Amino acid sequence: MTNVPQNEDELLLVGSISAPFGVRGQVKLNTLMTHPEHLSRVRTVYLGEDFKPVRLQRAQMHKHNLVILTLDGIGNRNAAETLRNVEVFIREADAAPLEEGEYFLHDLPGLVVETTAGETLGSVKEVLETGANDVLVVERLEGGQVLVPMIHDVVKELDLSGKRIVVELIPGLLEL
Structure with missing residues (x-):
């Protein structure tokens, strides 16, 4: 597993967890990404203010800007509930390449x-x-x-x- 990045500037906020999804520990991510489908290629996400690294098992598009995440160590609805309103980050290096004229804020x-x-x-x-x-x-x-x-x-x-x-x-x- 990847450790916390040495520099917080290496991380991009990709969204926040809004709620559990189902009973197996999956969570709903309200994403800020232009291309949320790119999350399926990411292996590690960073959660919350302390940027806790967590292995991303699966990212599945659900609705426009809503992605269902399956995270290591989150195996039931109660565990998923503890992640409500937690921000999710990825390394900038793991983000989809910017297209011409695009930039990060x-x-x-x-x-x-x-x-x-x-x-x-x-x-x-x-x-x-x-x-x-x-x-x-x-x-x-x-x-x-x-x-x-x-x-x-x-x-x-x-x-x-x-x-x-x-x-x-x-x-x-x-x-x-």
Whole structure:
């Protein structure tokens, strides 16, 4: 079995366990993954805040973004119940390869945010996941923060290798 990774940054949150499934210890995973079917190739998942490594015996697609997991050591419904609301992580190296234009949200903090006019607004402090669209929290050079929605009308270029994001300001964005 793989030990806990040396660096938590190696791990990706893939979802959280919502409930037991059946009486044999299986659990329902509400996944955040774009390609949840990829979990069938993963051998070890990491559970909870302490990132406990557990061998993944089976991952079966159930419904859209709902995967049924069979985990080593979880053999009955009572054991599965103890995992309710526990977050599930995998190693970034075990994740499905990113397609062109895809990125991990944890790669965005620290990127410089510039306008299409060439003005530097600041750098990304964090990314808020709002449900409708993600929002960049940008630390302004002159102090304070601005919230930048990650929508096509605003984000014109995201260059991870160049460590920058180019945005087109919409009226009133900086006044909020």
